[in-house]
Amino acid sequence: MTTPDAASTDGSAAPRHGHRFLLIGTGTIFAYHLPLYFVPVHAFQMINKFGLDAQLRQTYLKDLSRYQTEQVYYSLFTEGHWPLAEIVDGTRTSLPVELERVTVDGEGRRTFTTILDPTIATCRKEDVVHYRPLDATEYPDFLTYLAFGQGTEVHLAHQLAAPRNWDEVITTVRPSGFQQSNLDHAGAVTFLGIKDPKGVIDRSLLTKGQSYEGQIGARTVTFTVGRQGWWNDTSLNDH
Structure with missing residues (x-):
């Protein structure tokens, strides 16, 4: 299944299937998984840290400084619908990622534009801050x-x-x-x-x-x- 957030909307010819992680922060950079309720492989709220190479980190921080006051987000895209539990249990220690700038138009449509070619990010189970399936948890008061x-x-x-x-x-x-x-x-x-x-x-x-x-x-x-x-x-x- 492909949704607007699971596919590139930057003019590429075919939908892309994989995970996206939003980059948050400037000192310690955190990765927030893009969840989707009704796509089982994405039905998780997850926060973790990746090991990022110097070029990716510098590109992200420089671009963020240009768009600090605008509705512009940043994500890492990684190909494939592998289980996120592989990060949690430590069986996955690295993944190929592309850095994307995410822009939002006046009608709320998001465009994911690659601004750095694929590189490798590392991951460790001890760097998982939060991991929970999107089950039928009741709304809080x-x-x-x-x-x-x-x-x-x-x-x-x-x-x-x-x-x-x-x-x-x-x-x-x-x-x-x-x-x-x-x-x-x-x-x-x-x-x-x-x-x-x-x-x-x-x-x-x-x-x-x-x-x-x-x-x-x-x-x-x-x-x-x-x-x-x-x-x-x-x-x-x-x-």
């Missing part, structure tokens, strides 16, 4: 995100529950109260002042430049919303 990152660079990914839903990753500004032990294992941040919409929405409930307070367990964390590193409310839910 309140908005919930997963926190990950390194040091003062903290990112939040919307915790996916039952379909239909939306997929989002943001980078925070001036985060406070987060502990590295939470970030290492994608601790859940609950926003007690924001009811979960229990369905799909077409824009973020977290406004860029606005400050928020959330809870990780009994501890309060605060942050200001920074750059959005991914958004999907369409192909995520396609049958």
